[in-house]
Amino acid sequence: DSGVTQTPKHLITATGQRVTLRCSPRSGDLSVYWYQQSLDQGLQFLIQYYNGEERAKGNILERFSAQQFPDLHSELNLSSLELGDSALYFCASSGTALSSYNEQFFGPGTRLTVL
């Protein structure tokens, strides 16, 4: 158990809909990362937050947005869903300093299926 929790575990929805994925980082971790893993694209970095502020963006679509709240949990919002958005979405957290010495701890993921 990494200490990172994600809800829900599975989500099935229809095209055009909007969903929210939730992540609670390890206790004390200030950085939260979101990743998308699909069969054809592999693991892709979406976005990073540090202590409530957006830190870095990766391959995140404009239809997707995220935020980190004062209690450090984070939400990833996916809107106008398309079939191609079906994937595993992972959240990860890392420690108190913005240093590359901090390993990331990944949650178990949310499997999104868009029908």
Next chain:
Amino acid sequence: DAKTTQPNSMESNEEEPVHLPCNHSTISGTDYIHWYRQLPSQGPEYVIHGLTSNVNNRMASLAIAEDRKSSTLILHRATLRDAAVYYCILFRRSGNTPLVFGKGTRLSVIA
């Protein structure tokens, strides 16, 4: 743009050493090299990281080429539990931001 290249798959016999290569010829001087692995039906987990020097920890060793354009993850004695997809990732030094994920190498371990 930074990029990493890994073989799609590799196979090893149990209790034999495994060398997993990664090419990152476009690495910049301040990028860290991280390795993560993903066991079946789980999220990725950290294995090891380095900048310039070779590194050892309880899980593995990381050998970094002198020019830093390639690295090799070494599992000294493969076990069945090491069967996973291994990702070589470059991280920006400042901000702990992942730059590039390779497609990963799927390691199979044969008993």
